[in-house]
Amino acid sequence: MLNQLIESGHNLRALTLPRSAVPLHCMAISAGYEQRLNEVYSWDGLQRGTAPFLIVQHTLVGEGRLDFVGTQYRLTPGQTMVLSLPHAHRYWLERGGRWEYFWMVLNGREALRLAREIIDAAGPVVSLPAQVIDRLAHACHMLISRPDITPGEASSAAYAAMAALHDGVFSAATVPERPLPAAITRVIAHVEANLAGPLQVERLAAIAEMSRGHFVRQFGAATGTPPSDFVLERRIERIERLLLATDMSVVAIARATGFADANYLAKAFRRKRGVAPLEFRERGRLAAGT
Secondary structure (H helix, E strand, O other), X not given: OHHHHHHHOOEEEEOOOOOOXXXXXXXXXXEEEEEEEOOOOEEEOOOOOOOOEEEEEEEEEEOEEEEXXXXXXEEOOOEEEEEEEOOOEEEEOOOOOEEEEXXXXXXXXXXXXXXXXXXXXXXXEEEOOHHHHHHHHHHHHHHHHOOOOOHHHHHHHHHHHHHHHHHHHHOOOOOOOOOOOHHHHHHHHHHHHOOOOOOOHHHHHHHHOOOHHHHHHHHHHHHOOOHXXXXXXXXXXXXXXXXXXXXXXXXXXXXXXXXXXXXXXXHHHHHHHOOOHXXXXXXXXXXXXX
């Protein structure tokens, strides 16, 4: 299917679909196969609105660049970029460069959940087996070329793309086992089970049976993030799920996720996600229903 997509030529399509009374939680917004050649091309992940969505972009020829929260990536042929927005990143074409790629923009809470799992496990740039890339190309080609595509067909293509990424990233052949130390695993399990309660670093260090300083160093080395940042991100992710999947008030969500009050939650959520909690809920549900 990759060859079929390439043979069909450069094209892009923004999907205009009727809103369904029953939301589909993995939906395509647009798709394309493009080439950028010696031109200004740059996208800032914090300047693309506040509605949550994700991008899957696979490089075929040339090279792009990605700055992902300060970490630099070269996007070379065979690599697939997965980004969840809004987020602090930027990707661009270097001056005088060439970049040919196919891409899909998706939304819906299931698509976003899978994207976050993929990024957490493998980072924003992954190298996938040829058969997985072929499945991504098939989904992209369907979104571009299918005339009068229905919401169900668009959702099916979006699910197919995310399922392909899931298989490519989480199969045993592509992701080597990197077991965490038992003490760190114990702490993470405690965090996941107690997001509504106090999770001070001192308490987590005691669970790991380490001094505070040693625990902070060991946790950062094992997970790639400081323990306080890890706890906050897990709380923010739970807030997202509760906002989209329930009708709980922000006050109730604050109690369920360990925040002192709704104002503190709102400030932390806006700082991490760039949008107020209730606006995130409204935009997420509107996106899932399109």
